[in-house]
Amino acid sequence: MLNRKKVILDVDTGSDDAVAIMLAIRSEELEILGITVTWGNRPVDNCVENTLRVLDLMGRDIPVYKGCPQPMVRYLTRQRNAALDKDGISANIGGQEVTVHPAYLDLPPAVLRAQESHACTFLVETLRNAKEKVTLIPVGPLTNIGMALRMAPEIKENIEEIVLMGGAVGMGNITASAEANFYHDPEAAKIVLDSGIPCRVIGLNATHSAELTLEDAETLKSLGTPAGQFAGELVESRIRALKAMGTGNGVSDAIHDAVAVACAACPEIILDMKRQRCDIDINGGAADGQLIADTRIGYEADETVTTQIVYKVDKKQFFDLLCRRLSEK
Ligand code: RIB
């Protein structure tokens, strides 16, 4: 009998979040206790609706909880977003909106409804009362997780691991130095990485090592399942939107959040992971939200360091996994 990992996803659905949710649902290694939703790619209400639409598509009634509508403290300092020259997910091109993350995913309006409880209440109560440790898989800004840890620090005793999509070493996407999830709520990211909870950081280095192509998108569509069709459409639309916005090569793109779920379900796809001391810049300057990994000789991390950064995954194994699981009827 497979010893399934109890998990809670935290999402800002989002095109790659949608692929991640579908993959998580089809991964028998994972038992999804609930899905918490944060603001991020879009306002939190959009992300809730999009998450519910994906669950309708998959025919799964997993409890969904609406979370925080904005970052913990970032918006309190007006000039803090000065480094942001564009949001990087949408543009108006020739009068047409082009976007990596549609305000509403191209699926029927959701039939399912979110739960009444706030996401942070669900996280605190579920983790406080957990009989078995739970793995968190956050793939958006870490606001809900950071808030829950501030509300009830003792919950960390029942968290097995946090496998998160965020950060990058030596690269950025929302700014030259920072990845979007960390940039959107640097303080929450710092609370999580400083918590002492084992964290596996699936950053842009890892996700871009497993980019999917337009050809891969066609392969997904050819699986003959609603999940494969929708995932293929999302991959293709991301590649074309980034090209149209001048920030993509028009051939391939990283499906960030799905890589994080794949690493949680099947860690054997990981080719390069390093235990490293991490910090996050929260000073609001040009490096705001940057993940800082200590690579100095003489500062090698020992077992007391709880953060591991994934730098590379096996793209073929990732894609084969995605296709096998989304091909299931
Ligand atoms: O930088 C990529 C991350 O930001 C992904 O999680 C994407 O969905 C956005 O949230």
Ligand code: CA
């Ligand atoms: Ca996301």
